[in-house]
Amino acid sequence: MNLTIWGAAKQVTGSMHLLEVGDYSILVDCGLDYERDTFQEENQYFPFNPASIDVVILTHAHIDHSGNLPTLLRMGFNGQILCTPPTADLTELLLMDSVNIFLSKQQKRSRGKRSGSGPKPLYLHKHVMDTVERFITIGFHKIFQIRQGISLQFIPVGHLLGAAAVVLEIEEQGVTKKIAFTGDVGRRNYPVLVDPQPLPAVDYLVTESTYGGRIHSKDTTITAKLKDIIEETCIKFPGRLIIPAFSIGRTQALVFTLNKLFSSGELPPVKIFVDSPLAEFATDVYRKHHQLLNDEAQDFYHRSGDEFEFDSLSYVQDKRESISISNYHEPCIIISSAGMLEGGRIQDHLYHNIQNYYCTILFIGYCAKGTLGHRLLxxxxxxxxxxxxxxxYATIKKTDLLSGHGDHDDLMSNIVGQDPNQLKKVFLVHGEDSSLSSLASAIEAAGYTAVIAEKGEPYIL
Structure with a gap:
């Protein structure tokens, strides 16, 4: 069988990995590449015929892993999309949101130009609904027979509700091989989410490398960090704290942490606005799949009720209400998307507060090169x-304590647990050059073979 990395090779976004078993083609993830200025135009071109793909396996819902699925269908893909139930629900929300972003950008670019000018959206709502109809959901740890000689198992990896490593067992010419794709690996003791679970023994591993060579802060907790920043920004001074956060995943973890913090009485009440309709819809998905949340969240629910609701918290739906936040003159916390500041209501809040000396902008996640978030950081x-x-003039701060990605040690734990006599190669994707090099060196030092994947290069397995 052949493995070709077509996305997230020597960069973070655009995950797309093609595994060919004889004449059968499996695509693992189909994400948008955000690291080009003309990403909308360039993402419509695939380096293979979409009609030749037999099945897609989706590791999780984030748009850099799922965001180009409707384009794949629009260009001829006609197979099933396999994922966990929460991933199906969250992906539908994110893809619909992508359409809205495409249409908004088209309208802005077309102002003052002739009608019909400017790039067309990659896909429309109809294409998203066509995509959703292709989803086949599979629970964690269940063996699913894709076809004769190829079976699939999803292993929880944290990172996002429903996120899974993909483990494929493939029989080819009388020989059985196992290959695993980690997707994005989460971290231990993360709010709301379960810890990543160990992978079974495999022959080949394709792993993300986002935080290769970097260790997350361990000298404090996210609750303590937020308490300090809120006290400094909103209590000692009458300021506002703006937290750019992805609507799905990061926002739920942040809201739960704030709920614990304010429910404990450690801080006086501060008004909190979650200004993202998508975040509210996503929170309903978290409630729907409540049985998949971690023990801490389950215990909190039984003791105190809904993890994602409390007195000082308001979910903002209406655009007019969003605009009115600018006229709220009391100290407050504003949580809004998108996390990298590329579109969304967060840009409205930045516009009104970037020159406010009493404003702090707190980044709680990764910002890809080329994004507004990266430029501020x-x-x-x-x-x-x-x-x-x-x-x-606003104060810019950052913490990695709410990063949904595991650090260097978390990534290595997936590897050192493998049998070095069985694991033949570890392919590194989804990372910047320094992260890839650091992780590759550590893997080699541990006695395994590491390959920093080159885009478009076929690897024979």
Whole structure:
């Protein structure tokens, strides 16, 4: 069989891995590549014929893993999409949101131009619904026979509700081989989510490398960190704390943490706005699949009720209500998407607060190169919003304590638990150059063979 990495090779976004077993083609993930300025136009071109793909396996719902599925269908794919039940629900929400973002960008680019000018959306709501109809959901740890000689098992990896490593057992010419794709690996003791579970013994492993060479902060907890920042921003001074957060995953973890913090009485009440309709819909999915949340969340629910509701918290749906937050003059916390600041209501809040000395912008997740979030984190003193260059007077802070990705040690734990006599190669994807190199060196030092995957290069397994 042949493995070809077509996305997230020597970069983080755009995961797309093609596994060919004889004349049968399996695509693991089909994500949007966000690391190009013209990503919308370039994502419509596939390096293979979409009609030649027999089945897609989706590790989790995040758009850099799922976001190009409707394009794949629009270009000829006609097979099933296999994933866990929460992944199916969350992916539908994210894909619908993508359409809205495409249409919004098209409208903005077309203003002042002739009708019909500007790039067309990658796909429309109809294509998303066509995609949703292709989902076949499979629970964790269940053996699913894809076809004769190929079986699938999903292993929980944390990171996001429903996220799974893909383990394929393939019989080819009388020889059985196992290959695992980690998707995105979560971290232990993360709010709401279960810990990543060990992978079975495999012959080949394709692993993400986002935090290769980096160790997450361990000198404090996310609750203590948030308490300090809230006290400094909203209690000692009448300021506002803006937290860019992905609507799905990061927001639920953050809301639960704030619920614990304010419910304990450690801080006086502070108004909290979750300004993302998508986040509210996603939270309903978390409630629907409540049995998959971790023990801490389950215990909190039995003691105190809904993990995602409390007195000072408001979910903002209406655009008018979102705009009115600018006129709220009391200290407050605003949680809004998108996490990398590329579109969404967060840009409205930035526009009104980026020059506010009493504002703190707290990043709680990864920002890809080229994004507005990345520019703020690297210290740009001027950023462009709404066609205006604005000086950055707000305080910019960052914490990795709510990062949904496992660090170097978490990634290595998936590898060192493998039999070095059985595991032939570890392919590294979904990471920047420094992370890939650091993880590769550690893997080699542990006695395994590491390959930093090259985009488009076929590997014979």
């Amino acid at each position: 690297r210290g740009d003193s001027i950023v462009r919003l709404r066609h205006r260059d604005l000086s950055v």
